[in-house]
Amino acid sequence: MDHLSATFQALADPTRRAILARLSQGPASVNDIAAPFSMSLPAVSKHLKVLERAQLIARGKEAQWRPCALKAAPLKVATDWMEQYRRFWEARFDRLDDYLKELQAQPATAKAPTRKSRKKRST
């Protein structure tokens, strides 16, 4: 699986999104992270593993505590992607603008007469 797919898959789960939201406030231990959920520690650990595999979080080396921290880079890739899709739409709409401008520049063939063309007709 490529990085982007891993990112989106990791983000597809509400618990994992809640974990990321918690970590956006600073690093935390597994116990801290698990506290707001009615979920066993192993279940929380599973979610953390998915997030770690997607490289959305990093875990400390200290054997006992192993704090989890948010890593922003993959999120940035996902955001960049959205930006590309946004620009796709923007480029598409620019073309429609061009067409509509062209259309209004030739009032004789326009279906709905503009105010200007109505004036012309009355004179």
Next chain:
Amino acid sequence: MNTHPLFNFIVEKDARTIAVERVFAAPLDPVWAAWTEADILCRWWAPKPYTCVVKSLDFREGGRWLYFMEGPEGDRHWSFFDYESIRPKTYFAGQDGFCDEQGRINASIPSTAWESHFSERDGSTLVKVLLRFVSAEALEKTIEMGFKEGFTAGLQQLDELLADQGH
């Protein structure tokens, strides 16, 4: 006329929706026609340097629009739009996805539910498009399909083109 028109692009990851809003400096009639008539749609639907070729368009509930976008390298991306509900000059909705030239749906890429709303105000027309993806993966795959690296290059060309035209 150099003012930038309203353009909103709102990604709601949790709701798996993208809302696209745009105002066009033209009355409702020509804008509605541009979104629903084959000969006009193919003039703007594909961003430059892509071109859009319409194979068929049956704009009625239960009808289908079948088309492809062709890149500068001759790569063709066949797509369909199945119209599910239509309120003339107000709204249309349906399913959009990828297929082959026979219109056989590519099931590996989930289709996207569309709603397009049109309203006129002071001679300008607001178009709101709501794209609803079945999953985060579907959202990702849809984007991946047509708009990856090659496409970025295309968009850069577009920027240059627009700059040349003094936009």
